[in-house]
Amino acid sequence: MTAEGRTATGEGGQGDTTSPAAAAERPGRALDLLVTVLVCLAVLAGLDVAFRTSALRGALDRENHYRLRPIEYAKLERPPDVVFIGDSRTLHALDPAAAEEALAEAGLSLSAYNLGLSGAPPMAQLALAGLALSRRPPPRVVLLFVSPYMVSTRIEPTLSRESLHTLYAWRDLPWMVAAGARVEDILDVFTSNLFRALAYRGRLVRLVFERQWPGPPAVMGEKGFQALGRVPPGVQAERARSRANGYRTELSRPAAAVGGEMLGYLDAALRRLREAGVAVAVVNTTSASALLEIYGPDSIYDEYLARVRAVCAARGVPFHDHLRNPVTTDADFTDGDHMNRDGARKYTRFVVREVVLPLLGVEPRPAR
Amino acid sequence: MAFTSYSYLYFLLLVILLRWSAPRRAVPAVLLAAGTFFLWTFGTLGLALLLGAATVAFGAGLGMARRPDLRRPLLASAVVLLIGNLALFKYADFLVRELRALGAIAGLPGLLPQPGLVAPVAISFFTFQLVAYVVEVSRGAWPAERDFLRFLAYATFFPNVVSGPIVRPAELLPQLARPARFDAERFSASVFLFLGGAFKKVVLADALAPAVGGVFDATGPLGAAAAWVGAFAFTAQLYCDFSGYTDMARGAAGMLGFDLPLNFRLPYLSTNIAEFWRRWHISLSFWLRDYVYIPLGGSRRGRLRTYLHLLATMAIAGLWHGAAWTMVVWGLLHGALLALHRAFRDLVANRPGFVRLRASWPWKVGGALLTLLCVNFAWVFFRAASLRAAGRVLRAMFAGPFAVAGLAEFRSALVALAVVAAGHALVAGDAPMRAYRALTPALRGLLWAALILALFWFAAPPAAFYYVMF
Structure with missing residues (x-):
């Protein structure tokens, strides 16, 4: 600290980069600036268009469930009448074939589709609802499946947030605003739709710097449903215990609380579907017995149920609590909350009877 | 609103559009609105403290211009208020924590309650900038600003308000008084x-x-x-x-x-x-x-x-x-x-x-x-x-x-x-x-x-x- 050097503007020496004002010594022409801006935009837009139409983009789309979902859905010959939306618990639990069978038994020739995605909380479900509505005519019934993990503040929705720009299209932006989404998330989706390569940034970086080439196409299953095989009872029990231990901390107070962000997305999804004339219901996901004990009074479970019920009531949407249901047993699960093929078949028929048929205004026949 | 976020990018584009489409005399108002919004995104406390501190500095400057005989007490009061504000939010918690630690050693645990104050973003920078203003005015090195809106635009200027550079009045106030014309270069x-x-x-x-x-x-x-x-x-x-x-x-x-x-x-x-x-x-x-x-x-x-x-x-x-x-x-x-x-x-x-x-x-x-x-x-x-x-x-x-x-x-x-x-x-x-x-x-x-x-x-x-x- 000496008295040398007179002013903070660095008289007597240049900075890391000089002041832009110095550039103004030679007044610039607006046309030059316009050329600079246009060249920059043309380069960026040109590269983006090249990427959008490249085989590389196709390969990257095929390897990823999140990217492939909209593509597969757009390819459907006929849009489905009944759509199930949720996370992996839904992906492996709602069998469209079983649903169509149960609907046919009720005298309805309707098609079903599973739009479940691993790790998809309401933040992703709003976009999936938009995807369901993107086909004409829209589905007659959409069921949204929720669970307490989706709203726990202990579980940072980082992955979902990073996937937003993968799932959300232009059409979803007003609904993000309606959901009260973070401004940064809305702008992320906006910019990534403007320059599509941004939505693939992380993947492209891994490809270039870590030589991670596109993998094999993702397995999307029959009508979106991914069946899981049966596992021995001991393995199921052990996996369920392990999951219960992991979930306990994620749901226990005071560390955990019910976050409002996901409920905002759920509310927007319900509104969006209702406004499109779709019959909607929300279903609380079912679990194996090992997980039931973690939903005690010290967990956020009761508050989660109350808050979701309140959102549904405000939108006039029926809510069904399937945590304990009369059809599934531990033998129907591969772990604590993912069903095997047989469990999925039983449970889907139950869902059609208890939820879908009433929504369609059809009196369910007695269960066989 | 971090400088490297999408929010800032779009915010900056919007402010640039507004600044260059607004009449020159309205530029301080545009910048004040932008600065206020920018600071609000970090929390209302920081914004309120900045507006309060800027009001103190502006008032002190005006007071010194009108009553030169009160220059010293006005300067001292303004500096005490500005630095006191910084000290309260930035150092009170630290000081109490150290006193509590000493108290615990002396067998007096819980001697003082921990205030739990968290320094809002930008407080260190805007405090030093405003202190510079009142000191420069007191020394007669810079005339007191008489336009409150322009002064607030100086205090909340969003490009530098969070992490500097700490700007002296001579470096920014004249530019706000006569905003430059657009220069493409x-x-x-x-x-x-x-x-x-x-x-x-x-x-x-x-x-x-x-x-x-x-x-x-x-x-x-x-x-x-x-x-x-x-x-x-x-x-x-x-x-x-x-x-x-x-x-x-x-x-x-x-x-x-x-x-x-x-x-x-x-x-x-x-x-x-x-x-x-x-x-x-x-x-x-x-x-x-x-x-x-x-x-x-x-x-x-x-x-x-x-x-x-x-x-x-x-x-x-x-x-x-x-x-x-x-x-x-x-x-x-x-x-x-x-x-x-x-x-x-x-x-x-x-x-x-x-x-x-x-x-x-x-x-x-x-x-x-x-x-x-x-x-x-x-x-x-x-x-x-x-x-x-x-x-x-x-x-x-x-x-x-x-x-x-x-x-x-x-x-x-x-x-x-x-x-x-x-x-x-x-x-x-x-x-x-x-x-x-x-x-x-x-x-x-x-x-x-x-x-x-x-x-x-x-x-x-x-x-x-x-x-x-x-």
Whole structure:
């Protein structure tokens, strides 16, 4: 600290980069600036268009469930009448074939589709609802499946947030605003739709710097449903215990609380579907017995149920609590909350009877 | 709203549109609205404190202009209020915590309740900026501002309000009084400055952050090689982070037609510690010189007092950066280095042999290396979470086992370090801006696109700007 050097503007020496004002010594022409801006935009837009139409983009789309979902859905010959939306618990639990069978038994020739995605909380479900509505005519019934993990503040929705720009299209932006989404998330989706390569940034970086080439196409299953095989009872029990231990901390107070962000997305999804004339219901996901004990009074479970019920009531949407249901047993699960093929078949028929048929205004026949 | 977020990008585009489409007399109002909104995104407390502090400074300035006889009490009141506000939010918690620790030792646990105050973003910077204003007005170096709206626009000017540069009234108020007309060349250069700053922050600083965290925040065993890499990585990270931020701030201001002062001049090429402080965080070091060191007596009261003034000034600099003992030690270390340098200069400055030696390149290179090592050593205290953590890193640097085997995990950091070092060695002064000005408009467009693509390709996981916490 000496008295040398007179002013903070660095008289007597240049900075890391000089002041832009110095550039103004030679007044610039607006046309030059316009050329600079246009060249920059043309380069960026040109590269983006090249990427959008490249085989590389196709390969990257095929390897990823999140990217492939909209593509597969757009390819459907006929849009489905009944759509199930949720996370992996839904992906492996709602069998469209079983649903169509149960609907046919009720005298309805309707098609079903599973739009479940691993790790998809309401933040992703709003976009999936938009995807369901993107086909004409829209589905007659959409069921949204929720669970307490989706709203726990202990579980940072980082992955979902990073996937937003993968799932959300232009059409979803007003609904993000309606959901009260973070401004940064809305702008992320906006910019990534403007320059599509941004939505693939992380993947492209891994490809270039870590030589991670596109993998094999993702397995999307029959009508979106991914069946899981049966596992021995001991393995199921052990996996369920392990999951219960992991979930306990994620749901226990005071560390955990019910976050409002996901409920905002759920509310927007319900509104969006209702406004499109779709019959909607929300279903609380079912679990194996090992997980039931973690939903005690010290967990956020009761508050989660109350808050979701309140959102549904405000939108006039029926809510069904399937945590304990009369059809599934531990033998129907591969772990604590993912069903095997047989469990999925039983449970889907139950869902059609208890939820879908009433929504369609059809009196369910007695269960066989 | 971080400078590297989408929110800021769109906000800046909107403000640029509004600024250049608004009549010139409405520019302060546009900037005030933008600054208020920008600060509000960080929380209402910080905004309220800034508006309150600005009102105090404005009122004091006006009072001094109208009643020169009350100049001293008005100045004292304003400074006490401004610094008191900073002290309350930044130091009360620290002070009470230390008193509680002492109380616990003396058998009086729970002596005082912990206030739990958290310093809002920008408080350190706007406090120093407003103190500069009232002091300049009291000295008659700058006339009191009479337009409250313009003054608030000066206090809330969003490009620099969060992390500087700390702007003197003479540097911004005249520009707000007569906003510049649009100049395409200046705008173009400002975009380049902004993108270059983003590159420093997003590509270089953020690439260095994991290595720094791995060394400073871990608790396991640490080897000498890793500790040295970690310490140098932080030295480079802090420079890229803060000077990158400053370039973005100056670029944003330039796009709005305003000029902010330089804050860095390749500081790690300094050949002595005094020169370092004329090149590092220039607006703060000159603030400290003008409003702390010189009022304390500067170098006018004998050698010993000069050294004490340097120590005291730098201790305050340390405390300004954070309410922690590590910051105090960092400040005292720099004070001691400045005092040592001063003593050495006093001893040999006028000897003919030394004048010749000082001009020689080996002396300059040796001085630069020694200065860098000293600065690097002191940064350990600046970065460490506690004195114990700083001791751990320093022990490893000087007494740890030297094993290069584990350095592979520092690959990105080493590359970024090499880029920073090469940048310092090859880029002299304003070479980038001179080169930019020599380009044709089309080539400039290509350069912008290249910088944006570099941000796309090399962006590391985002980390907050380091100086936001001060």
